[in-house]
Amino acid sequence: MALPNGNMEIVFSFDTTGSMSSCLAEVRGRVSDMVQRLQTDIPGIKVGLFAHGDYCDAHTSYVTKFVDLTNDLPKLVDFAKTVGSTGGGDSDECYELVLHEVRTKLSWTPGTQRALVMIGDCNPHEPSYKQNTLKLDWRKEADALGKMGVRIYAVQCGSYSTSDKFYSDIARRTDGQHLKLSDFTNVFDMLMTVCYREKGDDLFHAYEKEVRERGAIHKDMDTMFVNLRDKAPASWTASGSSVSAPPKLTKKNSKPKAVKLTKTIKAKKLISPKLIGKIRRSVKTPTKKPPTAALKKYHVAFMPRLRRENVPECNFMLKNLSWSTWQHVISPDKKITISCSRSGLGCGYRTQQIFGGKTKVPAIYEVAVQIRQRSRKYVVFSKFSRRGFSGKVSWEKQLIGKKDIKAQIDKVVQKNCNVFVRRADVKTIKTRDEIENAQKRYDYAWQRIRNGRSGHRHVTKTDVDISEPMES
Structure with missing residues (x-):
């Protein structure tokens, strides 16, 4: 049950195969700054990190590695700096396995606001792929995450256009966003932007202003700000489904039924003017009481800075x-x-x-x-x-x-x-x-x-x- 105002839990998933090594290096250098700032700006946030190669990496490095959702900064930094790169093998990677394990192996807290940022550049494997022994279907895995209230921000890197459908589809199935990243040096700003967008308008607009004030803005970030601003995800209900449309208003041209007016009758004076004057003089205006000690703590002078x-x-x-x-x-x-x-x-x-x-x-x-x-x-x-x-x-x-x-x-x-x-x-x-x-x-x-x-x-x-x- 994902509550709309619950604490935020977000997972960053990185493809660590050869073509994505520059992205991993950028994350290693900035993860400490990123998590510390998120913890300051979004109190109660928990972050998970997921790294993956492909099935063929099982005997040489690893297929998937992750650190569970946590607010332990040293633990996250240590994982990002020590996790190794992988080979990858063929062009497709095991994104379907990542979707499955993010759903089944991470300790999601009931009632939290949830998101997955999946960063990659290739397509997933289909259920018929020989090494996909669990016969995982990425479409069903994305749907299952959507039912859990996990919104996917699918970040497509590079220019591998044949994978457009995969990234746009998993975003659509979870009411998320399909984003594109051509320059890995923007990955820090991209991750921060997604987190602030997911949390609310105020933080998102403040960070956009901060980035634009630096000077010339990269086209990746400019496009991302426009997309996230103009195509904001729909709100979520407690069950994780999108909020239903508001009830229809009465048609503007519909004529109200005629109401028969009755003749007004002048009321008789029940109290004489002299008696009214006596009543007014006898009623005392209550004097304002000074604020009690219990309320004083809410005065600006008594509140902690x-x-x-x-x-x-x-x-x-x-x-x-x-x-x-x-x-x-x-x-x-x-x-x-x-x-x-x-x-x-x-x-x-x-x-x-x-x-x-x-x-x-x-x-x-x-x-x-x-x-x-x-x-x-x-x-x-x-x-x-x-x-x-x-x-x-x-x-x-x-x-x-x-x-x-x-x-x-x-x-x-x-x-x-x-x-x-x-x-x-x-x-x-x-x-x-x-x-x-x-x-x-x-x-x-x-x-x-x-x-x-x-x-x-x-x-x-x-x-x-x-x-x-x-x-x-």
Whole structure:
């Protein structure tokens, strides 16, 4: 029984034969980042990994290997980095066996939201194939997964067009999606996109925005975003079947039956005006009672602050402000647009100016750290500039020039991390009030909290310290 709002369980299946070796290598290098980010953005998610070759690999390597659905990050990373490649043999591969074992060998939790991402480039074997000793029919296996509430995202790699029917058919049978991938370097973004699409619109749209803000987008990802946005899977009921159509509305042109009107009779006054006045004077307006202690905990001042680096954009209180794109402002290496050596003992390079030098406007700024290229940006610092910055002094000194902030930036740059900045202009008093209220809800790692924490908070992401404890 798959519940529409249950926890999410998703399995990634990879063909590890020779033609797909580049895909496996890409997954090995990014699986830690991927799972850690998914666990942050989709609480309660469980991930399974499935690797397979073909029947002929039974005596040389393996036919199938998998790690069951789990939230154990080290276990998933170890599997991805140690599972070997396979030979494959003929052009067709044992996808029918994968569908069968995903259904029968994995520990699906009752009531969860389920999906399988199957990545491959060939056709399956038919029941008549000699080494298919179980006589498995991939059509029946896909149908059985659909009845379990498992939606298949069939990712077809390469240009082997004769396999189009297989990938589109297993997606159709499970109310999933048929996707195409020509460049394996996009596999990380593809897997993240599918997970966010499966979980909901907010996360999906936020990730699409993040990917597009990087600059030129690969045609694989552009097509994938369009397909997943415009052809969103239908909702699922508790039994795993698609939701039935809503009841038909009454026809617009149908005429309502005529209703015979009766003559209205003027009601007699039952109470005299003098008596009404006496009643009004005798009734006392109840005074407002102060909130009880039980309700005080729901006031913003009493609620625990949310750690900003863990809050996805779709859940951010200020997401509706007119935010700029993230600008790459500090790098460990010299680049065309980041070529100014940082002052003092600072390491790395910075841009000469931010936002075209137009900083003399009231705005809220956010600073984020990116550990690896194309990975998530973790927001660690915020500053509300009520009057804007002068152009006479460098933007770095005015925005992040405090000794403690500069020390944090030096440390992350030494670890080959990059620093990004974005801002939202403040044009109205209402916007200013929204910002001040939001600042009471979030805990930025590089800032102290009045009456709460005197210095910076320790934060580790993918085994890298992006914030170290120090006095503010």
